[in-house]
Amino acid sequence: MDCDTCDELLLDLVYGELDEPRRTTVQHHVDGCAACRGSLSRLRRVRQAVAKVGPTEAPEPSPALLEAIHAAARTTAVGPPRAVTPALEDVSAPRTPAWLRRVGEFAMRRQVAMAAVFLLSIGLGLRLVRLPGNAGSGDAVEVGPSEVIPAQEVPSSSGPAGRPEAPARSLAPERQDLHRATTAPRPHGTTPQRAEGPPLNGTHAPAPPSAVAHAPLQGNPGPAPTTPSGGDTLPTPAPTVVAGSSANSNQQSPSNVRLGGSDPVLEQLLPRAPALNNDPYQVARAPEQPPSNALYRWAALEQQGDEFTSRGQLDQAITAYRAALANGPDERHRTAITLRLVGVLNRANRGEEARALSASLRPGGGSNNDLLNALPSPPPGAAPPEAPVAPVAPVAPVAQVPPSANNLPPSSAPRVNPSLPRPSLNRPPTMRRSVNNAPMDQSLAY
């Protein structure tokens, strides 16, 4: 063995990674070579020095994390067939057919995801163009597929609120909408989200959101559940209300609404966590993305779904949940809504669709497994854009454009083994201090 070869193996020797024959060979060379012996000695000395730094004990896992683990254990048991002991096997767990998994894997591929983002971006652009035509039916303005936000200052001149197209728009409504776009709390451009709060809650939202949210689904009688007054029921994505997201989410998910066949612990955990849109990581990754009132639509639709569920109107609930999913909720709420949808589908004896949705809940699979590429997974059974309550193309969940490995320093660009699963970006509650992120989020958005 020459010195070069030996030198290359010194690290392995120092860290005990050589098999016995090679270790003997290297040791033999070192014994007879002063230079290599010196190198080995230096390596050992520096190791000896750095060993003086002992490990710091990790904190105990939080109760919320332990709770999430138990919830996840129950959820993961509902998965593809695995070799488990009969005692542990949940016989009621739906199994995902292989072909459905393949479809899911296809849907998770990078190209598909990019195409989806592209198409949805077009949808967003079209929607921006169309917005004026959808303006006002007197007391409500169509701002999305189904959620109707009251806008008192807009006179009724341009047709029904639920109209998806406005082929013959007059200029006047456009100007009105232009005016509203600059004053109303529904920014499509660069209006900071922080500015949304007060006008929305005060001037522009005289009625509880839950009440107006029912408008597109008229014909489904039944009183809306009690909703708190004011704008608090809207899960405003503005950073200023991050601290209240827990309460907001609880309001969206009345405690009397139970997931059919799902885990109440998980149900409770997921919606309560801070929304991904408040995640500073995400803002850092996609600072160019403006806030979108898609956030309002899916939340209102989710709430509709909850209310229908509580009244036992399963079909309407399914429609509402699917529409909510089609309106680009963040990753966390997508999971929460999907879970509820699965439960309702099960209750409605539509197990096949429920299984397809269950499969969509699990990240990973397919060829696109970059851990940082957490595009919102399009659930195979999720609502198509043409869902009845979503006449307008769903707004791209652009805020969820995943962190790109390309943005990382070259020296540390994360390359992940393709076989690794791709976790989603869901977060459990209490994992992150949200309040302090507010100024940073805003500063990063521009």
Next chain:
Amino acid sequence: MRPRLTDFTDEGLLERFRAGEARAFEELMRRHRTPIYNFILRSVRHPHTSEELLQDTWIRVLQGAADFQHASKFTTWAYTVARNLCIDHARKASLRRHPSLDEARGRDSEQGPTLGESLSDASPAVDRKVIGRELQHRILSAIEALPSDQREVFLLREYSNLPFKDIAEIVGAPENTVKSRMRYALERLQDALAEYEDYAHALG
């Protein structure tokens, strides 16, 4: 007799967790939380942030557990997750235009001690000699001063005790490259610590 959870491999524990046994995941956390935490801590330096990132790591592992494939080791996967979170955090920090409430007093003074201070406070053993603390400070400063690609390899090999092959998988670089980074890291540390080597020997 039913085998104890401590007898299972990481992958075996994960399999049990996927079968619905929550305690299996708790055992996984018990095994790996301190090494992973130290990897994060020495990458991002701030204890509070590190705790959050550790939690995030577990959550992501939790979420991905259903689709974990045995082509990789559990540790490789978990450290990959943790590393990506650290990179995200670094990017986020670098994008900050001004100090946020989250880190009101700047990088070196964020709410609480530096890593060195926290280490010396947390570990009674290092308090036995002032000179020991001084040495630790010097070592930690030297580690923090390493280029990130060298530092992560060093931390994973030296403190997390992962083989070079696994590290190569985690950082997405060839094994030879990983070894080169390790070599550079050790040389830099050696230079930085040269004047303290006598102290190290004295403590040894």
